[in-house]
Amino acid sequence: MSAALSAREQGASVCIVTKQHPLRSHSSGAQSGINAGLRGADAWESHGMDTVKAGAYLSDQDVVENICQEAAARVIALEHMGVPFDRNGDGRIDQIKFPASSEARTCYCSDATGHNILQTLYEQVLRMQIPVHHDCSAVSLIMMDDGTCQGVFARSLRDGSLIAFSSGSVVLATGGMGRMYLDNTASTASTGDGMAMAYRAGAALRDMEMVQFAPTALAPNGILITAAARGEGAVLVGSNDAQLDSLAGSDAVSQAVARELANGDVRLDFKGVDSERLSETRLLIKDLAGIDISKDSVSVRSVMHRPIGGIKIDGSGSTGVAGLYAAGECANSGLNGANRLGGNALLESVVVGRKAGESAAGHAGSVGPAPDLVSHQADEERKVAAIVARGKNGESSGLIRRELASLMQESVGIFRNGSGLSEAAAKLATLKVRCGAVGVNGPASGYSTEIDSIIELGNMLDVAEVIAASALAREESRGSHARTDFPNRDDENWLKHTVARGSGDGVKLDYEPVTVTRWKPEGSS
Amino acid sequence: MQVNLNVRRYDPVSNGNGSRQTYSVEVEEQSTVLDVLIQVRDEQDATLSFRGSCRTGFCGDCTMRVNGKAKWACRMPVSKAQVDGEITLDPPRLVKGLKDLVYDQEEFLFDKYAATKPWIEPSPPGPTEEHIVSQEKIKELQEASSCTLCGMCDEGCTVLIIDKSFLGPAALTRAFKPVADPRDKVIERRLSELSEKRGMWDCVHCFEATEHCPKGIDPTDRILSLRDEAIKRGIGTPRVVRHNDSFAKSIKSSGWLDEARLAIESEGLTNIGGLMHLVPTAAKAMAHRKAPLPYLHKKRPGSKHIKRIFEKWEKDSK
Numbered sequence A: 001m002s003a004a005l006s007a008r009e010q011g012a013s014v015c016i017v018t019k020q021h022p023l024r025s026h027s028s029g030a031q032s033g034i035n036a037g038l039r040g041a042d043a044w045e046s047h048g049m050d051t052v053k054a055g056a057y058l059s060d061q062d063v064v065e066n067i068c069q070e071a072a073a074r075v076i077a078l079e080h081m082g083v084p085f086d087r088n089g090d091g092r093i094d095q096i097k098f099p100a101s102s103e104a105r106t107c108y109c110s111d112a113t114g115h116n117i118l119q120t121l122y123e124q125v126l127r128m129q130i131p132v133h134h135d136c137s138a139v140s141l142i143m144m145d146d147g148t149c150q151g152v153f154a155r156s157l158r159d160g161s162l163i164a165f166s167s168g169s170v171v172l173a174t175g176g177m178g179r180m181y182l183d184n185t186a187s188t189a190s191t192g193d194g195m196a197m198a199y200r201a202g203a204a205l206r207d208m209e210m211v212q213f214a215p216t217a218l219a220p221n222g223i224l225i226t227a228a229a230r231g232e233g234a235v236l237v238g239s240n241d242a243q244l245d246s247l248a249g250s251d252a253v254s255q256a257v258a259r260e261l262a263n264g265d266v267r268l269d270f271k272g273v274d275s276e277r278l279s280e281t282r283l284l285i286k287d288l289a290g291i292d293i294s295k296d297s298v299s300v301r302s303v304m305h306r307p308i309g310g311i312k313i314d315g316s317g318s319t320g321v322a323g324l325y326a327a328g329e330c331a332n333s334g335l336n337g338a339n340r341l342g343g344n345a346l347l348e349s350v351v352v353g354r355k356a357g358e359s360a361a362g363h364a365g366s367v368g369p370a371p372d373l374v375s376h377q378a379d380e381e382r383k384v385a386a387i388v389a390r391g392k393n394g395e396s397s398g399l400i401r402r403e404l405a406s407l408m409q410e411s412v413g414i415f416r417n418g419s420g421l422s423e424a425a426a427k428l429a430t431l432k433v434r435c436g437a438v439g440v441n442g443p444a445s446g447y448s449t450e451i452d453s454i455i456e457l458g459n460m461l462d463v464a465e466v467i468a469a470s471a472l473a474r475e476e477s478r479g480s481h482a483r484t485d486f487p488n489r490d491d492e493n494w495l496k497h498t499v500a501r502g503s504g505d506g507v508k509l510d511y512e513p514v515t516v517t518r519w520k521p522e523g524s525s
Numbered sequence B: 001m002q003v004n005l006n007v008r009r010y011d012p013v014s015n016g017n018g019s020r021q022t023y024s025v026e027v028e029e030q031s032t033v034l035d036v037l038i039q040v041r042d043e044q045d046a047t048l049s050f051r052g053s054c055r056t057g058f059c060g061d062c063t064m065r066v067n068g069k070a071k072w073a074c075r076m077p078v079s080k081a082q083v084d085g086e087i088t089l090d091p092p093r094l095v096k097g098l099k100d101l102v103y104d105q106e107e108f109l110f111d112k113y114a115a116t117k118p119w120i121e122p123s124p125p126g127p128t129e130e131h132i133v134s135q136e137k138i139k140e141l142q143e144a145s146s147c148t149l150c151g152m153c154d155e156g157c158t159v160l161i162i163d164k165s166f167l168g169p170a171a172l173t174r175a176f177k178p179v180a181d182p183r184d185k186v187i188e189r190r191l192s193e194l195s196e197k198r199g200m201w202d203c204v205h206c207f208e209a210t211e212h213c214p215k216g217i218d219p220t221d222r223i224l225s226l227r228d229e230a231i232k233r234g235i236g237t238p239r240v241v242r243h244n245d246s247f248a249k250s251i252k253s254s255g256w257l258d259e260a261r262l263a264i265e266s267e268g269l270t271n272i273g274g275l276m277h278l279v280p281t282a283a284k285a286m287a288h289r290k291a292p293l294p295y296l297h298k299k300r301p302g303s304k305h306i307k308r309i310f311e312k313w314e315k316d317s318k
Helices: A002-009 A043-054 A061-081 A113-127 A193-200 A250-261 A279-289 A345-365 A374-390 A397-411 A418-435 A450-473 B033-043 B106-115 B135-145 B152-156 B168-180 B187-194 B208-212 B219-232 B238-254 B259-267 B272-287 B303-316
Strands: A095-097 A104-107 A136-143 A149-156 A162-166 A170-172 A211-218 A235-237 A267-269 A298-307 A310-312 A324-326 A496-503 A506-513 B002-011 B015-026 B063-066 B069-072 B086-090 B097-099
Touching: A002 A113, A002 A170, A002 A345, A043 A061, A043 A104, A061 A113, A061 A345, A113 A345, A113 B135, A136 A162, A136 A193, A136 A374, A136 A450, A149 A170, A149 A374, A149 A450, A162 A374, A170 A193, A170 A345, A193 A310, A193 A324, A193 A450, A193 A496, A211 A250, A211 A279, A235 A250, A250 A298, A279 A298, A324 A345, A374 A450, A397 A418, A397 A450, A397 B033, A418 A450, A450 A496, A450 A506, B002 B033, B002 B097, B015 B033, B033 B086, B069 B152, B106 B168, B135 B168, B152 B168, B152 B208, B168 B187, B168 B219, B187 B219, B208 B219, B219 B238, B238 B259, B238 B303, B259 B272
Parallel strands: A170 A324, B002 B086
Antiparallel strands: A095 A104, A136 A149, A149 A162, A211 A298, A235 A267, A267 A298, A496 A506, B002 B015, B063 B069, B063 B086
16 A cells, blocks of 8 residues: 555556455554654664664665665654554654664554554545455466566456456565465465466565564464564563573574473463553453463464565565566565564565555556557466366365465474475475366355465465475575574575576576675674 | 354355355364364365454454354354354344355445545655654544454444444544544544534444444444534534533433423424424324323422532533
């Protein structure tokens, strides 16, 4: 929506195509907050440093500088749109100190920051009269013979029809791919659709081995308890009542929790925390675990949280494929390196979203009249017809997804090793073959999600293949990528980005240097 | 544990009248109703359709009736939802069903929300400072904006049952936020628009919306606050103002509500057309012995104490 708003401000004609209504999007679940150095001209510097350190020096530092410098203006702009940020005693925006942050710089709306930003941006989308086509699931990019992207094909959930959205440019903001893991904090829509579409259209996926795990999900539901809880003083307690370092980065804490779970229970203790500040969290835990956090601690575990890698974009949001831009969780801007600093996700979405929207509007202005899409449309319709034609045959996208999710959790999860990853790659290939055989059981009428589930499974398998290949190749441990067979960080050989592209015979990996400006890598062992 | 999920099946194309289907599922104790629906779709029946996004109670997507009562499927543990091993699932009752548990969110929620023009007009680009706002005010705004537009309050609303064009508690609750927001510059325009037909004055304050709200936002109270704000600013129909005045006058003088006087004074003593409208209603009431004649309005015992409360309030609020 940030991208749509900024493109509209540039005078472009814009519409939003989304498989769920924007108000149902997963940003509503981003409880924690948004980072910005608001006070002082150089407040962005420590923010940049914390970001780079948290990212284990895999961040592109020019990108970090730009985004951290832009942060204050974006937070102020959001405030002027109506986001009700919590205030300090002077009536100014209050900021708290988040885990792995050296300063109090996270702005927040109680523990429902994402929800409030999402609602406010949607209000502005209404104000700017940007048409929203919801219940409309993008299935592929419209690619011209010269390699430019000129729109998307989407399936309408309402009646199953295929709609061509022809446009001068496209911004992908399709979110993550968490549903490919068994235990995850993702929304049901997070199936890697944008990543897979871009990858198939020739864009690169970067640093896909970096998959962030969150340390404080409700055991056994796997529902996330916000990192703000640790920021507010909740502490992790392992077996034998030993306290874990609760204020380290999410990569280190998640790995510590996962290790500790091998010995027994890990609990999150809210003693001394102002539970008013965590009112949503308190309700959530009460409803799902039946526990009152002002009295008892809760059992937690590490679960898959969000991708750090994604569609490779440059500072303008461009994917390198002409006409194709990306922002948010599906994109990899270079900000987060190997692990994301808490409070940077919402920031990255609004800053990069704005940039991508501006660039996309500029590009669209230079594109000629809409192409004739009759043959493209016929090709797309044949693909769906082929799925329908397979009919009922015993294979099920749901069962294959469950197998995929177990496999990813087991072998491409929080800890990985070479043999597990090689096996995973082989198993993924067989799952792909099986996915290609799944047919439908019922009529493909309105609001039947059978065909969509099959397309989503295909997307997840394509992305999973890239994650497994990237993780197998990176023979070191850095940030959220923890290899038990290569436990140390290795700057000499691996201070570089993994760049994956599709080729006829599977995933093709390349490497690109990391941009280092002012923060020299340290702490490698 | 074992549960039987008894689900409403409906497909306008192949099964126009709808039917019920029972799925027997082995589930984990901690699963929510939404988890189980996903499990059924994955393992047993790919044709089953339902809504649900964030799985944690932040997006408002998975509203459905669980054993007849509107709930969020994602916040309902199966262990609590099951009655003798069975859970009955239906779409909300007031909205148009589209397929199985999927219902139309457009007409009831999104369109009405948009109709309230809920956005704030942002300042021209380039502000470098935030507005100074008290934390107390922010808390009030956050409470109102914690609404996820899940439609649960609309599901309970007793006006929407008879008039689907009423804006309804969900849209009105969201409309309250910009009205309460000190950063907004067009509060009077908002209140006049919300005062139009099918707007805030159509609420009968039955408090069902408040009962239904899973966030504890108290939509009924938001609607009453909107009305207070309108009256304070002299917005709203004169009829409403006369109704309120007559109501208060009656209680102050007798301790009871004088319903005949309320009806007449609300219409206005010089409003001949309005008064004529009352005649059939009055006649019907008499025919059903709901208005015994001669009509005498007596003071209730202790009414002088009630009068004293009014006088004290009048003195204090001056």
